[in-house]
Amino acid sequence: MNRILEWGPSFQFFRKHKTLRAATPFFFFFIQSNLLMFVFLSPCAVTVYLVLFGSTRAENNCGLSRTWLETLSVTVDIKKNGFHRELVTTIGFSPGSLDGLEALLVYRLPSGIYIDPYQLASLKEDTGLQVLLSSPVDLEAPAHLSKKVTIFVYPLLDQGGFRATVPIHGRYHKPSLAGKSFELVKIEHPKLILRTNTCTHLSFPPYKIFDAPCSVHNLSTCQWLEIQHLEKQDPVSLEIPLGDGSLVAPVCAGNLLVILLCCIILSRSIWKHGVF
Amino acid sequence: MERVVSLLMKKHVLFTVSFFVRLVLVGFGVYQDRTTVVKYTDIDYHVFTDAARFITQGQSPYNRSTYRYTPLLAWILTPNIYLNHVFGKLLFITCDVLSGHVIYHILRQRGLSCEAACRVCSLWLLNPLPAGVSSRGNAESVLAVLVLATLLCLELNRLVTAAVLYGLAVHMKIYPVTYVLPIALSLQRLAGGEDSRVRLVWWRRAFGFLVSLLNKELLLFAGVSGMVFCGLNLLFYYMYGWDFLQETYLYHLTRRDIRHNFSPYFYMLYLTAESPWSLYLGLAAFLPQALLLLLVSLAFHRDLALCWFLHTSIFVSFNKVCTSQYFLWYLCLLPVVLPRLTMSPKKGLGLLALWFAGQGIWLAPAYFLEFEGYNTFLLIWLAGLLFLIINSFIMVQIINHYKPLHTVKSLKAE
Numbered sequence: 001m002n003r004i005l006e007w008g009p010s011f012q013f014f015r016k017h018k019t020l021r022a023a024t025p026f027f028f029f030f031i032q033s034n035l036l037m038f039v040f041l042s043p044c045a046v047t048v049y050l051v052l053f054g055s056t057r058a059e060n061n062c063g064l065s066r067t068w069l070e071t072l073s074v075t076v077d078i079k080k081n082g083f084h085r086e087l088v089t090t091i092g093f094s095p096g097s098l099d100g101l102e103a104l105l106v107y108r109l110p111s112g113i114y115i116d117p118y119q120l121a122s123l124k125e126d127t128g129l130q131v132l133l134s135s136p137v138d139l140e141a142p143a144h145l146s147k148k149v150t151i152f153v154y155p156l157l158d159q160g161g162f163r164a165t166v167p168i169h170g171r172y173h174k175p176s177l178a179g180k181s182f183e184l185v186k187i188e189h190p191k192l193i194l195r196t197n198t199c200t201h202l203s204f205p206p207y208k209i210f211d212a213p214c215s216v217h218n219l220s221t222c223q224w225l226e227i228q229h230l231e232k233q234d235p236v237s238l239e240i241p242l243g244d245g246s247l248v249a250p251v252c253a254g255n256l257l258v259i260l261l262c263c264i265i266l267s268r269s270i271w272k273h274g275v276f
Numbered sequence: 277m278e279r280v281v282s283l284l285m286k287k288h289v290l291f292t293v294s295f296f297v298r299l300v301l302v303g304f305g306v307y308q309d310r311t312t313v314v315k316y317t318d319i320d321y322h323v324f325t326d327a328a329r330f331i332t333q334g335q336s337p338y339n340r341s342t343y344r345y346t347p348l349l350a351w352i353l354t355p356n357i358y359l360n361h362v363f364g365k366l367l368f369i370t371c372d373v374l375s376g377h378v379i380y381h382i383l384r385q386r387g388l389s390c391e392a393a394c395r396v397c398s399l400w401l402l403n404p405l406p407a408g409v410s411s412r413g414n415a416e417s418v419l420a421v422l423v424l425a426t427l428l429c430l431e432l433n434r435l436v437t438a439a440v441l442y443g444l445a446v447h448m449k450i451y452p453v454t455y456v457l458p459i460a461l462s463l464q465r466l467a468g469g470e471d472s473r474v475r476l477v478w479w480r481r482a483f484g485f486l487v488s489l490l491n492k493e494l495l496l497f498a499g500v501s502g503m504v505f506c507g508l509n510l511l512f513y514y515m516y517g518w519d520f521l522q523e524t525y526l527y528h529l530t531r532r533d534i535r536h537n538f539s540p541y542f543y544m545l546y547l548t549a550e551s552p553w554s555l556y557l558g559l560a561a562f563l564p565q566a567l568l569l570l571l572v573s574l575a576f577h578r579d580l581a582l583c584w585f586l587h588t589s590i591f592v593s594f595n596k597v598c599t600s601q602y603f604l605w606y607l608c609l610l611p612v613v614l615p616r617l618t619m620s621p622k623k624g625l626g627l628l629a630l631w632f633a634g635q636g637i638w639l640a641p642a643y644f645l646e647f648e649g650y651n652t653f654l655l656i657w658l659a660g661l662l663f664l665i666i667n668s669f670i671m672v673q674i675i676n677h678y679k680p681l682h683t684v685k686s687l688k689a690e
Binding site for chain 1: 313315322323326341342533534535540541543544546547548549550551557564567568571572574575576578586590593594645646647648649650651652653654657661664665668669671672675676678680
């Protein structure tokens with residue numbers, strides 16, 4: 001987690017626009033409802049609050065029910081072709097109370113692909129999608145010189161479900177000497193973790209607690225509930241074209257030949273028409 | 277229709293219209309960026325703006341990864357943050373139109389009538405390529421105006437101004453550094469060090485040639501441009517340290533971009549990226565470039581416009597990395613060379629079509645690789661080689677059909 005915090009300066013852009021864009025509907029709703037409670041209904045509110053949340057606090061599951069959690073599903077899909085793709089994640093669940101519920105997808109991206117943080121910044125302006133990267137990204141390095149990167153995707157609520165479309169890009173791979181034309185890059189299924197912004201302490205066995213940044217601004221760490229029954233799905237994959245390493249000799253020879261030819265015709269013409 | 281054309285050929289009308297067209301393109305860009313997913317603005321423009329933002333925050337512009345330009349550019353673009361996001365684009369289109377203006381003056385200097393100069397100028401000013409590139413927020417037009425203004429000042433014999441502009445141009449982008457030899461040779465000729473056709477031993481001739489290089493004009497030019505170049509570099513090195521040298525110059529010198537581009541070398545460099553002799557291959561690739569540049573300098577330094585045009589097109593065509601924005605480097609010098617070409621318009625258009633066809637043949641497999649995921653590396657490589665052959669052929673045609681300056685002057689004298 002330290003590495004995330006170290007990379008703080010690069011996220012200043014995200015931070016600056018926080019007040020403009022990051023206010024999710026839940027956040028507004030939360031503030032509004034609290035204002036109402038404390039300004040107009042403060043005496044009753046205390047009793048209502050105790051009645052409503054007192055019982056859940058005993059179990060400390062923050063209003064999440066096991067049956068509801070079991071309806072959660074995550075589908076991952078890769079759209080478009082070639083080097084520039086879209087990683088589309090949809091979180092489905094049965095209808096229920098979503099007040100203050102926040103979802104977070106934790107992806108462990110392989111070294112064969114990368115995410116462009118600057119493209120994410122403009123994406124945030126356009127769609128509001130927020131993504132946090134765990135380490136700086138080299139946009140130009142080939143796959144074998146790159147590392148895996150963890151990304152935190154804060155999906156957007158869209159027509160009763162959470163949905164996130166993240167642009168990903170394939171890296172160039174080492175040429176293949178074995179005649180392979182494509183490299184299969186697999187993206188592991190993401191971890192889905194949840195929390196509600198109404199309660200800070202989660203305890204909901206057998207669900208595990210997962211520590212992750214509370215928001216994309218990466219200022220503090222929160223406890224999230226890890227939804228584990230989703231993890232057994234197959235990874236999605238994309239194919240990246242590979243150079244043919246067995247062609248080194250003909251390619252070098254071809255280059256030498258053509259460049260020599262071009263040099264000769266150019267030199268001949270320069271020699272003929274130049275004034276020395 | 278004819279009236280419209282003749283009206284367009286009036287100087288102030290032409291320049292107003294071309295500036296207005298670019299303004300409309302900038303406005304259209306703002307609209308398209310807001311409404312559609314496919315952005316009009318060049319990705320580099322966002323890089324510049326991000327770097328400028330770091331400067332306004334008192335940080336180094338190199339905190340923006342892939343910012344590989346002089347900090348001067350980011351400094352110039354700080355109004356992007358303080359005033360408005362389109363400031364840079366307005367600056368670039370102004371430079372673009374200014375380039376047209378400089379082209380006009382060079383053409384007049386080379387003896388063209390006002391109307392003829394306007395007609396040639398319109399090839400730059402009403403050309404969708406530079407207009408599109410500058411209104412999308414690409415900074416090439418700044419360099420174009422610096423290079424052209426250097427040429428104009430040299431032709432007008434304003435050495436100090438030329439030297440300042442040249443130092444600035446090389447500071448902005450390293451490629452005009454290759455013009456140093458033709459400039460030195462032409463200044464040596466100005467000083468009258470030529471015509472030692474007495475038969476001497478080769479080493480005496482070579483020595484005499486070297487001595488004749490050290491004339492007052494050349495020392496003045498080298499001193500002033502060197503001072504501008506080194507002064508700016510020292511200033512920015514002091515401000516931003518090693519990052520500045522690494523990103524602005526060393527990166528471009530040692531650049532070994534294995535991703536597909538127009539260069540004939542791309543596939544070779546990709547396939548040999550891991551091998552121990554990749555460094556030597558990269559260095560060997562400089563050899564044909566250097567030899568041809570030397571030859572062109574010696575052969576055509578009497579006509580700097582032609583010499584620089586050939587220099588840049590050879591440099592770009594034989595470079596290890598070549599993207600379409602590099603084409604503007606030599607295209608901005610083409611209008612200056614064009615009036616002296618004696619080929620028929622039909623042939624000229626044929627060569628132009630050939631050039632575009634070469635790009636099209638490359639773009640098709642590159643599109644299928646990048647956006648459809650087909651393995652077309654071999655086709656891209658072959659298309660890159662074909663494009664080099666086409667470029668060489670066009671350069672040969674230009675050299676063969678070029679009417680040199682001095683014959684015209686001697687004709688006039690008669």
